[in-house]
Structures are given as structure tokens and as C-alpha cells.
Amino acid sequence: MDLQILLLLGQxxxxxxxxxxxxxxxxxxxxxxxxxxxxxxxxxxAYGALTLASLQTDKVPGTVWLxxxxxxxxxxLDGAKLLRERRYAKLPPLLIANIGVPLIAAAGLFAxxxxxxxxxxxxxxxxxxxxxLGPMIYRVxxxxxxxxxxxxxxxxxxxxxxxxxxxxxxxxxAEGSRTPAFTELSFELAGAPLQGQTIxxxxxxxxxxxxxxxxxxxxxxxxxxxxxxxxxxxARLMGIPPALAGKLCxxxxxxxxxxxxxxxxxITTIYYDSGFLIGLKGFVGAIIGGLxxxxxxxxxxxxxxxxxxxxxxxxxxxxxxxxxxxIIPVLLWRSLSARHxxxxxx
Amino acid sequence: xKKTLLAALLTAMAAGAQAEINVGVTLSxxxxxxxxxxxxxxxxxxxxxxxxxxxxxxxxxxDASDTTTAVKNTKKLISEHKVDVVIGSTxxxxxxxMIDVVAEGETPMISMAAAARIVEPMDExxxxxxxxxxxxxxMSTALVEHMTSNNIKTVAYIGFSDAYGEGWWxxxxxxxxxxxxxxxxxxRFNRADTTVTGQILKILSAxxxxxxxxxAGTPAALPQKSLKEKGYKGVIYQTHGVAxxxxxRVCGKDCEGTVLPSGPVLVVAQLPADNPVKKSAQxxxxxxxxxxxxxxxxxxxxxxxxxxxxxxxxxxxxxxKGQPGTREFRAALRExxxxxxxxSAAHGVFNMSAQDxxxxxxxxxxxxxxxxxxxxxxx
Numbered sequence: 105m106d107l108q109i110l111l112l113l114g115q116x117x118x119x120x121x122x123x124x125x126x127x128x129x130x131x132x133x134x135x136x137x138x139x140x141x142x143x144x145x146x147x148x149x150a151y152g153a154l155t156l157a158s159l160q161t162d163k164v165p166g167t168v169w170l171x172x173x174x175x176x177x178x179x180x181l182d183g184a185k186l187l188r189e190r191r192y193a194k195l196p197p198l199l200i201a202n203i204g205v206p207l208i209a210a211a212g213l214f215a216x217x218x219x220x221x222x223x224x225x226x227x228x229x230x231x232x233x234x235x236x237l238g239p240m241i242y243r244v245x246x247x248x249x250x251x252x253x254x255x256x257x258x259x260x261x262x263x264x265x266x267x268x269x270x271x272x273x274x275x276x277x278a279e280g281s282r283t284p285a286f287t288e289l290s291f292e293l294a295g296a297p298l299q300g301q302t303i304x305x306x307x308x309x310x311x312x313x314x315x316x317x318x319x320x321x322x323x324x325x326x327x328x329x330x331x332x333x334x335x336x337x338x339a340r341l342m343g344i345p346p347a348l349a350g351k352l353c354x355x356x357x358x359x360x361x362x363x364x365x366x367x368x369x370x371i372t373t374i375y376y377d378s379g380f381l382i383g384l385k386g387f388v389g390a391i392i393g394g395l396x397x398x399x400x401x402x403x404x405x406x407x408x409x410x411x412x413x414x415x416x417x418x419x420x421x422x423x424x425x426x427x428x429x430x431i432i433p434v435l436l437w438r439s440l441s442a443r444h445x446x447x448x449x450x
Numbered sequence: 451x452k453k454t455l456l457a458a459l460l461t462a463m464a465a466g467a468q469a470e471i472n473v474g475v476t477l478s479x480x481x482x483x484x485x486x487x488x489x490x491x492x493x494x495x496x497x498x499x500x501x502x503x504x505x506x507x508x509x510x511x512x513d514a515s516d517t518t519t520a521v522k523n524t525k526k527l528i529s530e531h532k533v534d535v536v537i538g539s540t541x542x543x544x545x546x547x548m549i550d551v552v553a554e555g556e557t558p559m560i561s562m563a564a565a566a567r568i569v570e571p572m573d574e575x576x577x578x579x580x581x582x583x584x585x586x587x588x589m590s591t592a593l594v595e596h597m598t599s600n601n602i603k604t605v606a607y608i609g610f611s612d613a614y615g616e617g618w619w620x621x622x623x624x625x626x627x628x629x630x631x632x633x634x635x636x637x638r639f640n641r642a643d644t645t646v647t648g649q650i651l652k653i654l655s656a657x658x659x660x661x662x663x664x665x666a667g668t669p670a671a672l673p674q675k676s677l678k679e680k681g682y683k684g685v686i687y688q689t690h691g692v693a694x695x696x697x698x699r700v701c702g703k704d705c706e707g708t709v710l711p712s713g714p715v716l717v718v719a720q721l722p723a724d725n726p727v728k729k730s731a732q733x734x735x736x737x738x739x740x741x742x743x744x745x746x747x748x749x750x751x752x753x754x755x756x757x758x759x760x761x762x763x764x765x766x767x768x769x770x771k772g773q774p775g776t777r778e779f780r781a782a783l784r785e786x787x788x789x790x791x792x793x794s795a796a797h798g799v800f801n802m803s804a805q806d807x808x809x810x811x812x813x814x815x816x817x818x819x820x821x822x823x824x825x826x827x828x829x
Contacts, residue, residue: 416648
């Protein structure tokens with residue numbers, strides 16, 4: 105093994121690690137705010153990538169119909185509540201947001217072949233189709249159970265995961281897709297070739313992480329989310345509605361997932377069920393951060409990426425074993441070093 | 451009065467049901483093997499609804515590519531639906547697990563999975579089991595012949611880290627070593643992997659003349675793309691597991707020049723007119739494409755079609771010895787399947803015997819290359 109191989113493996117590990125880090129951050133965010141261990145996080149990666157791929161092959165992605173279906177359910181749920189409370193003025197915005205927008209999106213896709221649009225616009229459309237699924241899923245599956253125990257929320261999260269996988273198979277088929285590269289650029293770094301796409305992934309992930317930092321530190325909504333994460337009851341007493349916090353963090357999680365998917369779609373083939381394993385590796389990273397610390401989770405995820413890359417070189421048959429075994433010493437160390445704090449007070 | 455009427459009705463229904471042949475199917479229409487299972491499922495719909503004047507019912511269950519579910523489905527088909535024959539499953543692990551169940555239920559089974567171990571070594575249990583896809587050994591021999599005649603001395607292997615990749619490595623390594631090829635690397639990757647850079651770097655540092663990728667479906671495109679990206683110039687071989695159009699779509703221009711063995715059905719239009727398989731393969735392709743659109747056909751669905759042909763060929767003989775739904779019929783069907791002779795199917799010509807429950811010879815494989823994004827027949 106020479107320096108070049110070492111560099112190439114490191115480069116590969118960091119690229120994957122950057123994606124895992126994004127997902128780990130989303131998982132930590134969702135868990136701290138809503139106590140949901142968000143297993144379907146990976147599905148947003150697959151949905152983002154495959155929606156973009158269907159747009160590029162001039163097919164109307166099935167996500168449109170899911171969006172419309174979930175929109176109608178949300179509109180029914182919230183509409184019934186508004187009617188009961190006689191708040192008629194709020195009805196039109198609700199209907200427009202949940203049914204009108206998906207309908208316009210579907211009509212737009214049928215009217216105009218998306219394959220001709222510039223890449224940036226395709227990415228934007230794909231994001232617009234996938235991201236609203238986040239808050240809608242929260243509204244339908246998690247909000248009615250917001251006070252339930254972590255275990256119940258985990259079970260619901262598994263159910264959502266299975267449902268999304270099944271729908272993914274229906275929408276995108278069993279075969280994978282790959283999107284064309286955003287850039288064909290290629291450099292030499294210390295004798296090792298470096299793909300422009302790789303740099304794009306790392307830079308975009310870094311920018312997104314910095315963006316998230318400013319969101320949490322400098323904006324009102326970000327601070328509201330942090331407050332909810334620290335103390336749910338306290339935040340509620342200060343006038344932060346828990347439903348809003350939940351929807352907001354699911355929107356962020358969906359956006360991070362879909363964006364990660366779009367980033368990696370040109371470097372690997374994505375299948376309807378690829379998201380799960382990617383999400384699981386992000387989860388290992390999040391566990392290293394104790395599902396609470398953002399910087400530790402991001403570092404943990406990059407460690408997972410690097411470990412995976414070097415393991416694939418030395419012992420490819422045991423790669424997955426090595427990556428997931430990492431969780432055992434980490435858990436041991438965490439349970440020995442940290443004093444266990446009982447979070448549930450039921 | 452009412453009771454006797456009911457009893458009469460029930461006996462009539464039971465008698466009616468008995469005269470019908472029940473075919474139980476378990477396949478992987480969802481889960482990791484879905485790209486193989488879906489065309490198989492579509493093919494079941496095209497199978498004959500009447501064989502030798504008997505109505506045939508197909509009971510199709512999905513095992514989600516999961517071994518436990520495949521076993522559960524088989525038990526259900528045999529004990530609840532009282533099927534006369536089981537077709538399935540899509541993958542080798544599933545089919546291997548089903549052997550015990552069908553042997554206990556004394557029901558013949560026709561598998562659509564490739565592993566040779568499904569029908570070898572022949573024993574008391576496997577005598578109930580038949581299969582339609584070619585053995586990996588047959589396919590490996592074709593590849594090794596191509597390698598030796600093209601002056602290749604060193605070969606690296608990268609395959610799935612599951613039964614498929616392991617099976618291919620075992621068969622390929624055996625034959626390659628016998629033919630004096632040097633195997634310089636043996637790597638594994640997962641279906642769901644997003645990168646294989648590590649494995650590819652290791653292969654490249656061994657400097658092989660050729661690389662064989664032992665994967666099925668579109669995931670097998672990943673090592674090929676990585677090899678090309680890192681500037682590999684040697685010959686790349688794939689296995690028959692990639693023989694569908696989705697692979698070409700995902701792999702794109704990186705697949706030019708790839709060589710793989712396959713069932714003749716893949717390049718049926720290019721086969722010489724005297725090929726014994728051409729007509730029977732063409733029949734399947736035109737039926738499937740009529741139902742699902744041009745270019746939709748895959749070699750995996752053809753394995754299911756072949757299972758149907760075996761069945762249609764064996765039923766008339768078995769009907770002479772027993773009524774469908776009885777133990778005698780199932781035993782007779784098994785014997786009848788074992789006596790299949792010169793049956794031209796989509797993938798080859800079946801000649802079964804008590805020892806050989808596959809019955810394919812070299813007519814069941816062709817070598818194919820990718821030229822300008824299309825499968826092209828070599829020999």
C-alpha cells in the first residue's frame with residue numbers, strides 16, 4: 105500500500121463520511137426535539153435521488169402522488185379540527201398549502217417535460233417534491249402521538265420506514281438509477297486523481313453544516329428548536345407550540361436527506377431501498393455523539409466513513425461487520441463514562 | 451334435508467376442486483431480489499390456464515426475498531392450498547431452505563434460482579427438486595474458455611458478499627485453476643454499497659489482465675464504473691446475473707466491451723437460424739413483449755417460463771397415473787418431470803435424468819458482449 109492508495113481511500117472515506125455526517129445531524133436534531141429515532145431518514149436520501157433521476161428521464165415521479173395523498177390526509181385532519189373550532193378563515197390557506205400546491209406541481213410536470221430544464225431547476229423541483237413530505241409525515245404519523253414514550257415513537261418510525269420502502273418500490277421500481285455528474289471537473293492532488301463531484305459533496309456538506317449552525321444560533325426559529333430540545337415543557341410555557349417545532353425539524357430532516365441523496369446520486373447507484381443502510385451508518389455516527397451532541401455526531405459519522413473505506417481495502421468481506429461493530433465499544437464507553445439520566449417522566 | 455344438501459354441495463365442490471391442478475408459486479416480488487422476481491411474476495400471468503384439458507390455478511405468494519417467508523409460504527401452499535407442484539423461489543438461499551419442506555410434503559418443486567446445490571448432490575430430499583437456471587459451473591466454463599483463448603493470464607475477482615458471489619468464486623476458482631489462470635485478488639462488496647473504491651484499488655495494485663465481477667442486476671455496475679474511473683484498461687467480465695436492460699441503462703458507456711455468459715434468450719434475435727433454442731426463446735419473448743411492451747423482456751422471467759414449460763410437458767404423463775390433488779399425482783408428476791427429454795425452452799434444451807434435475811447442456815449458454823449500449827452475440 106502506497107501513499108496514493110492511502111490518499112484515495114481517505115478521500116473516498118471523507119466523501120461518504122460527509123453524507124453520513126449530514127444524516128447524523130438530522131437524526132440528532134429530530135431526536136432531541138421530538139424524541140423520535142427517525143429511521144426513515146435514509147428514505148429521504150433515496151427519494152431525493154430517485155425523484156431527480158425520474159425527472160431527468162422525463163417520467164413523472166411517483167412522489168407527486170404521495171405528496172398529493174399525504175396533503176389530502178393532512179387537509180382532512182386539520183380541516184376537521186378547524187371546522188369544529190369554527191375558524192373558517194384558516195381553511196383556504198390550509199387547503200392551498202396541502203392540496204393546491206401538489207396539484208399545481210403535478211399539473212406543471214405534465215405540462216412541461218422536466219428533462220429539458222437546466223439541472224439546477226431539476227434539483228429545485230426534486231427538493232420541492234420531497235421536502236414537504238417531512239412535515240406531512242410528522243403531522244400524520246407522529247403528531248397525534250407526540251406525548252408517547254420513545255419506544256412507541258420508535259415503533260411508529262419503523263412502520264413509516266416500511267411504508268416508505270414499499271412505496272419507493274412502487275414509484276421507482278426495483279432497479280437503481282444514477283444521475284449525470286454535476287461537474288466533469290477532475291484534479292490531481294499529491295499524485296492522486298480528485299473528482300470534482302467529490303469536492304462538491306464535501307463543500308456542500310460543510311456549507312450546509314455551517315448554515316445549520318447559523319440557523320440555530322441566529323434565527324428565532326432555530327432558537328425555538330433548541331429551546332424545545334432542551335426542555336419541552338419549558339419551551340411550551342414560553343409559547344413555542346410543540347407541533348410547530350416538530351414540523352420544522354422534520355422539514356429540516358427531509359431537506360437534509362433529500363439534498364444528501366441528490367449529492368450522491370451521481371457517484372453511486374441509488375435503489376429504492378439504499379437509503380436505509382446509508383441512514384443506518386449516519387445513525388452509528390449519531391450514537392457516537394450520544395444522540396445529543398452535534399459536533400461529536402458529525403465527527404463520528406466521518407470516522408464511520410473513513411473506517412468503512414479502509415476496511416473495504418483490507419477486508420472487504422467484513423466491511424459491514426467492522427463498521428457496525430464500532431457501535432459496541434462506543435456504547436460501552438458511553439454507558440461507563442456518562443451518568444445515565446432518565447429522560448422519561450411517565 | 452338442509453344438511454344433506456350442504457354435504458352434497460360440499461362434495462361436489464371438493465370433487466370440482468380435485469380435477470383442477472393447483473400450482474403454488476412463491477417468488478421475490480419485493481425486497482433485494484425484486485428486479486428478478488417482478489419479471490418472474492409477470493411471466494406466471496402468461497402461463498397456460500389449461501394443460502391437457504385440466505384447468506390450472508396459479509396461487510402466487512410474495513416472499514419479499516426473505517428465507518423465512520419463503521419457507522412459510524411453501525408450508526402454506528402445501529398444507530392449506532394443497533398444491534400439486536411448487537414453483538420458486540427467486541433466490542438460491544430461499545430455494546435451498548424450501549427443499550426440506552417440499553420433500554416432507556412430497557410435492558415436486560421447480561426452482562428459478564441458480565445455485566447448483568439446489569439439485570446437487572442428488573439425495574432422498576432433492577429428488578423432489580428441479581431447477582431451470584443454468585449452473586454457475588456451466589457459465590464459468592464458458593468464461594474461462596474465452597479468457598484462455600484471449601491470452602489472459604491473471605484474473606482478479608470481485609463479487610457480492612452473499613451466496614451469489616461466494617458460489618461464483620468457488621466455481622470460477624476451481625475451473626480457472628485447472629486451466630492455469632492465476633487468480634490475483636478476491637474481493638467482496640455489498641449490493642447496497644455506495645462505493646467500492648477500496649476493493650478496486652486493491653485489485654488495481656495486483657495488475658490483473660482481466661477482472662470478473664460476480665454480481666447480479668444493476669449493483670454489479672458499481673465495480674465496473676469504479677474500474678473505468680480509475681483508468682483500468684483490461685477486459686472486464688460480468689456474470690449472467692446482469693443480463694437485463696436496466697444494467698445497460700445504469701452502466702452506460704462504462705460497459706462497452708464487457709463480456710458475459712448468458713442464456714440464449716438474451717440475444718434471441720441475433721441467434722443463427724439453426725440454433726435449437728431460437729424458436730422456443732422467440733415464443734417467450736414475443737408473448738412477454740406483447741403483454742409488457744417492447745424491450746421489457748429479461749432472462750429472469752424466462753426461467754419462470756421454462757418452469758411452466760417443464761410443467762406443461764410433464765402433466766399429461768402424470769394425469770394417467772392419478773388425479774390432481776392426490777399423493778399419487780404428485781409422485782407421478784415428479785417422475786414425469788424427471789423423464790423430460792429434448793424439451794426446447796427459452797434458456798436451452800432440457801434432458802433430465804434421475805441424477806440431473808437441471809438437464810441443460812452447452813446449448814443453454816452463449817457469450818455476449820456490450821456493443822454500443824446493446825447486448826451483442828459473440829458465439
